[in-house]
Amino acid sequence: MKSKINILFISILLFSGFLEALGSPPPPKKTRSSSRGTSCSISRTKFTSSDLIDYRFGAIVGLNSATFNTKSDHITDVMFGITGGLAAQIIWPSGFVLQPAIMYSQKGCMLSGSGIVYTIDYVEIPAQLMYRLHISDIKPFAFVAPYGAYALGIKTEGDDGESEERFPTDMLNKLDYGVKLGAGFDVQGIQLTFGYSLGLGQVINVPYSIRNSVFRVTVGVFF
Secondary structure (H helix, E strand, O other): OHHHHHHHHHHHHHHHHHHHHHHOOOOOOOOEEOOOOOEEOOOOOOOOHHHHOEEEEEEEEEEEEEEEEEOOOOOEEOEEEEEEEEEEEEEOOOOEEEEEEEEEEEEEEEEOOOOEEEEEEEEEEEEEEEEEOOEOOEEEEEEEEEEEEEEEEEEEEOOOOOHHHOOOHHHEOOEEEEEEEEEEEEEOOEEEEEEEEEEOOOOEOOOOOEEEEEEEEEEEEEO
């Protein structure tokens, strides 16, 4: 009976030691000596991709030269509008930059020979993917940016009184979408961009195709 108690007591001690060994931290690794005789220790610091990503925020303003891509009998000419908003940048060391933004943008067209200008106010959300080169302080880049937009309203200026030349607000499609392409450069937080915006959505509910087409020049300041 006494021997059984001793065996049980020894078993409990061994099991307790095993549990304690599992919970204790591993022993420190030994340092390795280099070929020059100097020793170096292995750092336990873990670096993640977020340690290498930079974030910036800024404001953008610019000018639109807009018209409609249409197959109607009307010949459209360009109208000029403004654009501007707020943007953020997510910058990777590889040169890629993701630049989402929320923008106010005036688009539309002028009917050639009539002086009638259609202006549509949009809230636009582009997601601009850029690739930048590092050349001294100048960073040239190219970009592509899908976008979605919401129309706030349409107004007509210079109407000559012909009602068939007007588009009522209820004929306007509120949602638009498309893609932007362009290039530019960054210089110490100042961004100059030249781009073209191709609308893919039908702008106005009419039997023929009407889509937005915009050339754009913008200047941004990022901090």
